[in-house]
Amino acid sequence: MYEHFLAAIVNRDFVGLGATLRDDVRLRALVPPGPFALAGPPAVVAQFEQWFGGGRSFEVLSHSAGVVGTRVHARWTVRRTPDAPDASPLTAEQHAFLTADDRVRSIDLLCSGWQDAR
Template sequence: MTTSTLPQQPTESPVADLFLAALTRRDFAAMTACLAPEVRLRGLIPPGPFDAVGPGPAVDRFRGWFGGPDDFTVLDAGSDRVGGKLALHWLVRMQPVHAPGAARVAEQRIFLTTEQDRITTIDLLCSGWQPAE
């Protein structure tokens, strides 16, 4: 089950809108198509920082967090601009298929740059998985 809440106003970047829409659908192929060949994803997550270069390694991070058989719901999502960067955020809920009482939530915020209709850098901050209330 996938439920999505997209930003009410599109960003100034169609590729950012496509990336966020692909994330809400867990469409990792569409996410990959949004990324430049040299994309760099830098993140700060529990338990610490990471760095991934290239579309495959970058999207593999998202697949690791949000892929799999668990029910996935986007509770909130939005976008803004901070100087020369686009800022996107989403709050997701994952419900294990075989453990109904073990739902968890996480919020991620990213700041990205684009060039020639592709995302070239993503800086990510994540709350880490928290028990859903």
């Protein structure tokens, strides 16, 4: 199951991402500028689309997943160039710990924030 979640993230397949989430999914995230929480597939998918949708270019630099006890650890590093004509490439890395059965029930995520990739 988590393979589908990770594939949806790195392929920017937001419809597919929604299909991996339970109806009561919860996302807790620590990102610059601070922590937040969301509930439900529409809100969670919209957040990932805000982070990774659009842009003049998008590249997955690395990604991996593995099991830690009863949770899944997934990580991805991406480079994205925003739509603005003079925008420079940005890189971000996220680590997520998932609780899942047939679909993802919770996501606890830590993000580096977008960093200058020059």
